[in-house]
Amino acid sequence: xxxxxLTKVFIALLKRDLLLAYRHRAEIFNPMLFxxxxxxxxxxxxxxxxxxxxxxxxxxxxxxxxxxxxxSLDTIFRSDFxxxxxxxxxLNSHPTSILVLAKVLAHWLATGLPLIIISPFLALFLGLxxxxxxxxxxxxxxxxxVLSLVGAVAIALTVGLKRGGxxxxxxxxxxxxxxxxxxxxxxxxxSSGLPITAQLWILSSxxxxxxxxxxxxxxxxxxxxxx
Amino acid sequence: MDFxxxxxxxxxxxxxxxxxxxSFSLTSGQLLLLEGENGSGKxxxxxILCGIRLPEQGELIWKQVTDNETHQIAVHSNESYxxxxxxLGHLDGNKLDLTVTENLEFSKTLMRGxxxxxxxxxxxVNLNLFDDLLVSNLSAGQRRRLSLARLILSGASLxxxxxxxxxxxxxxxxxxxxxxxxxxxxxxxxxxxxxHSVSFDNKKITRINLSE
Numbered sequence: 001x002x003x004x005x006l007t008k009v010f011i012a013l014l015k016r017d018l019l020l021a022y023r024h025r026a027e028i029f030n031p032m033l034f035x036x037x038x039x040x041x042x043x044x045x046x047x048x049x050x051x052x053x054x055x056x057x058x059x060x061x062x063x064x065x066x067x068x069x070x071x072s073l074d075t076i077f078r079s080d081f082x083x084x085x086x087x088x089x090x091l092n093s094h095p096t097s098i099l100v101l102a103k104v105l106a107h108w109l110a111t112g113l114p115l116i117i118i119s120p121f122l123a124l125f126l127g128l129x130x131x132x133x134x135x136x137x138x139x140x141x142x143x144x145x146v147l148s149l150v151g152a153v154a155i156a157l158t159v160g161l162k163r164g165g166x167x168x169x170x171x172x173x174x175x176x177x178x179x180x181x182x183x184x185x186x187x188x189x190x191s192s193g194l195p196i197t198a199q200l201w202i203l204s205s206x207x208x209x210x211x212x213x214x215x216x217x218x219x220x221x222x223x224x225x226x227x
Numbered sequence: 228m229d230f231x232x233x234x235x236x237x238x239x240x241x242x243x244x245x246x247x248x249x250s251f252s253l254t255s256g257q258l259l260l261l262e263g264e265n266g267s268g269k270x271x272x273x274x275i276l277c278g279i280r281l282p283e284q285g286e287l288i289w290k291q292v293t294d295n296e297t298h299q300i301a302v303h304s305n306e307s308y309x310x311x312x313x314x315l316g317h318l319d320g321n322k323l324d325l326t327v328t329e330n331l332e333f334s335k336t337l338m339r340g341x342x343x344x345x346x347x348x349x350x351x352v353n354l355n356l357f358d359d360l361l362v363s364n365l366s367a368g369q370r371r372r373l374s375l376a377r378l379i380l381s382g383a384s385l386x387x388x389x390x391x392x393x394x395x396x397x398x399x400x401x402x403x404x405x406x407x408x409x410x411x412x413x414x415x416x417x418x419x420x421x422x423h424s425v426s427f428d429n430k431k432i433t434r435i436n437l438s439e
Contacts, residue, residue, distance in 0.1 A: 012336040016325070023324045084318025091277055092337050093310030227280045 009094050010102045017106030020079075027075055028110050031068040035115050038064040039122045050127050057126035058136055058187035065115050065140060066176055069147040070169065072111040076103060076152055077159045077222065086159075090223060097215035100222070104152045104215075112144040135190050139183040142203040149210040150175045156221035179206060228255050228292045229311070229384050231276070231416060236285035238271050245271055246437050249285070255384070255414040258407070258427060262420075263437030269420040270317070272437065273389050276418055277314045278302050289385075310339050313383035315391055319374045323363040327354060327373055330362060334377045341382035348376040351406060353398075367394040375403055379410075386410060388419035 021028055042060050043053055080086040080103075089103075090096050119140060123133045154171040158164030186199035230252060237247040245268030253259050261269045274280040276287065287302040289311060302308050321330050331345045349355040352372040362370060371394045378386055386407070392400045404426060407417055411431055425432075 009336055012333055016322070016329070016333050019329070020322060020324055079322075082318075083323060084316055084320035085322055087277075087279065087314060087316060087318070088320045088334065088337065091279070091309045091312065091314050093307050093339070094337070095306065223279070227274070 006094055006098060010098060013089075013099055013102040014106050017103055018110060021106065021110035024075075028072075028114070031072040031111055032114050032118070034071055035064050035068040036118065036122065038067070039126070043126065054127050054129075055191075057123060057128045058132070059184050060126065061119055061123060061136060062139075062143075062180055062184050065119070065144060066147060066180055068115060069112065069144060069151065070172060070176075072107070073148075073151040073155050073168065073172070074165075075111075076107045076148075076155050078155075081159045081225070086222065087226060090219075090226065096219035096222065100152065100156075100215045100218045101211070104148050104218075107152075108145050108148040112148055116140045116144065129191075132187060132191055135187055135196070138200070139186055139203060142200070142207050143179045143183045146179050146203075146206045146210045147176060149214045152218045153214050153221060156218045156225060158225075159222070160225035179203070182206075229414075229416060230254050230288075230290040230292070231385060231418075232288045232290065233276075234286045234288075236272070236275065236282045236287065238268055238275060238280075239283045240268075240271060247284075249435070249437075251433065251435060253416050253418065253433065255416060256411050256431065257416055258411060258432050259416075259418040260421065260425065260432055260434045261418065261437060262434060267437040269437060270389055273314075273316075273387055273418065273420065276302075277312065277387055278309060311383055312385045312387060313338065313378045313381035314387045314389075315374050315378060316389045317393075319370045320377070321362045321370055321373055324361060326359050326361055327365070328358045330373065331376060331380060335380050338381040338383060340380060343380055345376075345380065348379045351379060352376045352402060368396055368399055371395055372399060372402075375406060379406060384414070385416045385418070388417065390420055390422065392421055392423050 039060060042056070046052060046056070077086060080089065089099050116137060120133050120137065123136055128136065151172055154168050157171065158168050161167065182199050182202050186196045186203070189196050189199065232252040234250050236249040238245045249272070251259065261272060263269055271280065275282045281303055289300050289302055289308050291298040300308055325333070327349070328345060331348065335345065346355065346358075349358055352375050354369060354372055354376065357365065357369065362373065365373065371391070375391070391403055395403060400423065408427065411417060
């Protein structure tokens with residue numbers, strides 16, 4: 001019989017992971033709850049100074065999104081590693097890097113996208129202007145997939161370790177910082193009426209680079225973790 | 228005809244040589260039974276044969292011979308080998324939060340697949356009444372049967388089995404042996420380890436004892 005095409009396998013894996021995410025709703029809600037809590041607690045901690053909140057809002061939302069993304073990273077490969085299905089994902093004739101991409105995409109759809117969907121409401125709550133909110137969404141759409149893709153490399157390296165948590169944050173944070181800097185800088189410049197094309201191009205290039213470059217090291221790291 | 232040929236395989240783990248200069252070859256319709264004490268390197272050898280682990284030395288070659296041509300690939304440098312092979316390890320490899328059918332549907336897409344339908348495979352392993360149950364509701368033996376159904380559906384010619392009879396009851400072992408036999412009769416190959424004594428035709432079996 002003919003081998004299933006790569007696209008078909010990609011879609012099947014994407015569907016499987018989304019179905020699993022749906023059946024594990026609690027795990028998905030955890031980072032989202034964290035995201036909402038951090039953002040709602042900030043005004044309580046700093047006082048209701050509208051000006052102060054407005055200037056800090058993009059930073060608060062971005063830092064919260066970044067930490068929430070880090071919290072959820074572990075779920076990309078952990079359960080597959082523990083039940084042995086990771087071995088099956090590697091031991092087949094399809095390129096592991098593409099399968100990895102399907103898994104990361106499913107993970108982003110299940111954990112990253114919900115954050116982006118609720119962030120306008122949280123931004124309103126912090127008193128951001130509407131056009132700034134629009135830009136915030138754009139930076140989140142460009143930036144959070146990078147967090148998932150880059151995080152996947154680190155999680156693939158540490159999935160075989162019993163306590164990889166600290167190592168994971170050490171590996172991942174330095175790589176997350178540029179995304180955070182350019183995203184919040186874009187919003188800051190925009191608020192003061194300056195052009196932001198450069199920042200958006202840089203964020204887009206981060207995204208393109210991580211889509212094309214991270215699946216290979218992730219696949220290689222997974223093979224290393226299994227051997 | 229398919230061939231799996233190993234030449235001078237050496238496996239070292241944590242400075243301890245598990246086995247060295249191990250050579251064997253296997254052809255269609257044959258079963259390789261790995262024996263040896265705990266820790267003698269059976270699982271390590273299976274993982275080398277899968278292509279997950281690299282041997283410290285030696286070479287592993289997969290050959291396909293048809294009437295007019297020979298196709299030969301080195302196992303550790305070619306992804307197409309993985310499509311010829313199906314692996315059942317210590318872990319079952321089933322997702323606990325998917326149903327029996329969902330698990331098989333996905334693995335059938337992932338592997339090459341053959342003409343066997345999911346229902347037929349489930350009938351063979353006596354799981355046909357459980358097809359819409361979540362795997363987390365199955366017993367350990369039933370999960371092992373599900374993994375066997377995955378192998379039956381895979382369409383791979385080489386099965387690599389690490390203790391396939393664990394958690395299976397007497398009837399389950401008979402069933403698994405029957406499926407393995409059928410696979411051999413269809414020109415497949417099997418490499419396996421087992422603590423249980425197996426009842427296969429002696430002509431089909433090659434034994435390697437790693438403790439010696």
